[in-house]
Amino acid sequence: MNQQTLLEDSQEYLWLPFTQMTDYERDPLIIESGEGIKLKDIYGNEYLDGYSSLWLNVHGHRKKEIDEAIKKQLGSIAHSTLLGAANVPSIQLAKKLAQITPKNLKRTFYSDSGAESVEIAIKMAYQYWQNKGNVNKTKFVSLSNGYHGDTVGAISVGSVELFHRVYGSLMFETIKAPFPIVYRNQYDDLDQIRENALTELRGIFAKHHEEIAGITVESIIQGAGGMNIMPPGYLKGVEKLCQEFNILLIVDEVATGFGRTGKMFAVEHENVQPDLMTIAKGITGGYLPVAATMATEDIYEAFYGEYQELKTFFHGHSYTGNQLGCATALANLELYENDDILGRVQGNIAFVAEELQTLYELNHVGDVRQLGLMCGIELVRDKKTKEPFPWEDRVGYRTTLKMRELGMLTRPLGDIIVFMPPLASSKDELGEMIGIMKQAIKETTEKMPSVK
């Protein structure tokens, strides 16, 4: 099919997620292929994959071992249902996940996207208490600025004003606790910021614990809410409060899992043991849609019994436990061992940390936040006062368009530039990407009309 037809058809028939289609019409992009950490469009232009194809990709594109695992699985079967029947790779992957996740998590409940894995965790937590006869525990606590995906349950426990406000009356109510944001906090001291947030949470738990089923929390760093890193000890503090008040701790590792923050799972930074943990994105190395909700044996047992007891978890998606996806995840995890991904990524993290500091030389870089290879660069109109650019100016979006022109892809979160390269990127590639970011930020911000 020729390029012009593809372009016209994309505008005639597609509706892209999280995209104002007038933006797409003005600046269309159609990817045709990928190799290593580069993507190629239909005109042959190459782009460095600075967002890991939306926070997924681990080893680069067309990784031989994963390609082969998919072909091998196709030789047996692509899909059979997991409703009432297991399949071979789904069993092998569940066993592997029990080995690599925190030790209290043993059971894997599969789904197909991060949002679904959160939806499932919420329903599990809710039904857990119902099955145990604790019928008043029906509410959830969630953190300000949190993001857990786009289904109705997931947005209910989320709170990104821009994405969620229109759905106000559609969402179920949650009790919101403040996330300990560091940048623009009235306090500079991290201990103080942590303790303030934990004190507020303690107050909520103390007042409502008899009706609270669980709390949802992203692991150590909030992603789509702005790449906000918790002060050290905050997540551990949340875990302790959950234990004290008999509340389930639901940790969302969709973005942070599989080495993204330098540990296999971000909870390992503080040795936190969730009751439920959601995983997706990097689980297949960025190849296929597989997600899972990991549960403790205690939670599993609350659903276990004869059918007539009506404790069954009545939830499942058609493609749950898909063989191609599970075989891909297994091949991906084997590469973590064979290629020593977690060992090698430490050098990349240190290199990026050093290079990103140079962004502070720019007039409009207000804050650089990094946990592992999960980075956010906040652009501000005024560095001293931390005054943002007018939101309508879309300085973040404009900067990423400039980056595209210079040969690198990413998507902003408002005026925060996301840098999430594939874990296996080389130092040269990382350096090149940071160079492009720097140039794009400089050229874009200094030309903004609101900059005098």
Ligand SMILES: Cc1ncc(COP(=O)(O)O)c(C=O)c1O
């Ligand atoms: C922390 C977190 N949870 C859940 C999701 C939703 O995952 P998905 O897009 O696979 O539904 C995301 C996506 O970015 C995320 O960052």
